[in-house]
Amino acid sequence: PERPARPAREKLIPRPGPQNCLAEHTFENFIVGAENRYAFAAAKTAAEEPGVYNPLYLYGASGVGKTHLLQAVTAEVHKRNPAMVVRYATCDELLNDFYNLLQQHKSLSEFRSSVRDVDVLLVDDIHSLAKKTQMQEEFFNLFNTLYGQHKQIILTSDRQPCEISDIDKRLESRFESGMTAEVGAPEYEARLAILRMWRNDILSKAPLGDEFLEFLAANISSNVRRLKGAFIRLASYASFSGNDKLTIEQAEELLHSQLAQESAARDISIESIQRTVAGHFGITLSDILGEKRTRTVAEPRMIAMYLCRELTSNSSTEIGAAFGRNHATILHAEKKVPQLCSENEIIRRSITQLKRQLQRG
Structure with missing residues (x-):
């Protein structure tokens, strides 16, 4: 079959180092609470001693810190041993690479080598494999190869393996065969600690007072991404107008849409x-x-x-x-x-x- 063009080859070849990870996603910047302590400890162990927990499967709702932990492992492994080949990708990115080669009628050898020639493979949102029969078969073979070579595999999902519908039972069994840990949404104290960390790291002028951080921690609890968006909005307003001119009433008005979304998210299902x-x-x-x-x-x-x-x-x-x-x-x-x-x-x-x-x- 025709060899892939060089640009496609360069895209698929894994390289050591967390090029596609956020620099702030480290273990040092992860706030640990009762809701995520077990997952944090497991991820840190996997980074320090790859292969001890294999596979490591982290699950939890969107925006609770799964990606942060996954990218923290990537950064930690590379820091400890730069020679190790670490591949971090979302499941959608792997699917796009896979289907692009299929549509181009090219050999899948490039795709296979990009995910097999690694020491540590980290895949975010593995539940996206649901209903993707051909890719499931490919991933099953990939999993067996890496597992047989004692290479570290870490996966994240928004649900437990047994709760992913339309997925091969063999994959479900593989995912459950190692360490499974839940990443829960941070409680009030953890949210407040996160906000204080952001204030120290991000704000240099007109920092938000504690009353605003407490307001945010009390009113935005569904996920960390929404909490950060609200924090940035208040911080930006404070930097323009001066912190002494910002009131809680103004904060409520500024965050009207976020608070409305939060209220809807709190509807009990x-x-x-x-x-x-x-x-x-x-x-x-x-x-x-x-x-x-x-x-x-x-x-x-x-x-x-x-x-x-x-x-x-x-x-x-x-x-x-x-x-x-x-x-x-x-x-x-x-x-x-x-x-x-x-x-x-x-x-x-x-x-x-x-x-x-x-x-x-």
């Missing part, structure tokens, strides 16, 4: 209730949605159904569909759980804690 309840009781989302009838699963499932009736406007039929049950099961949970609360103080406290956690966002 059935899925968020299912995930929160599963995490609280130490079971998986698959358990909540599955057929297990053991008490350790059945009670949390019933509590999740009850909370969906309490905290959302969805009908019993809609909630039942989300759980794979009929509406009668939901109505039963609605009656049964208050009875359990009156009989069992531990369950009552759990439900109170879950409500507070869900309503806090």
Whole structure:
């Protein structure tokens, strides 16, 4: 087959060093809290001792720091051993390279060498492989090759492997075979620490006062990207007008659209209730949605159904569909759980804690 043109070859050949990573995405600049401590420790270990956790699979909602950790690993590996070949890419970038060669009727050898001739492969948003049958087969073979050579593989996704629909079960099994860690959204204290770090690193004139950082930390909790956008907007206004002239009322007006988006994001969904309840009781989302009838699963499932009736406007039929049950099961949970609360103080406290956690966002 025709050899690829030189520009395409240069694009695909991996080079040592984090050329496509943000310089500020380092371990030193990552604020660690209870919600991400485990993932941070796993990523740091993978950077310091590649291959110990293999694969390392990090999952969590958008904007909570998965990409930061992935790029921090890239920077740390290169700093410790510049000779190592590290390839960081989003799954979409890999897909584009793959399909571009297919459309050009060229050999896939260039693509394969670009991702196989590495010491560390880091792929962001691996869930984008869903429904991409041909690329899934290619990635399965790639995974086996690198794993067999003890090369470090780190993946991120917005969900656990078992929750990615339309993906080869062999890949799901490979993804689950190593270390899996969740990256949660930062709590208030962590958000405030992040804002203070940005103030120190970014602002040189008219720094925002603590009251504005506290306002941002309290009102923007869905993800770090939105928090940074709001911070930059307030900081820019303060630099033009003078910090002493900025008021909280003006901040609310300036951030009207972001605060409206945040309010919408805080609307409690059935899925968020299912995930929160599963995490609280130490079971998986698959358990909540599955057929297990053991008490350790059945009670949390019933509590999740009850909370969906309490905290959302969805009908019993809609909630039942989300759980794979009929509406009668939901109505039963609605009656049964208050009875359990009156009989069992531990369950009552759990439900109170879950409500507070869900309503806090």
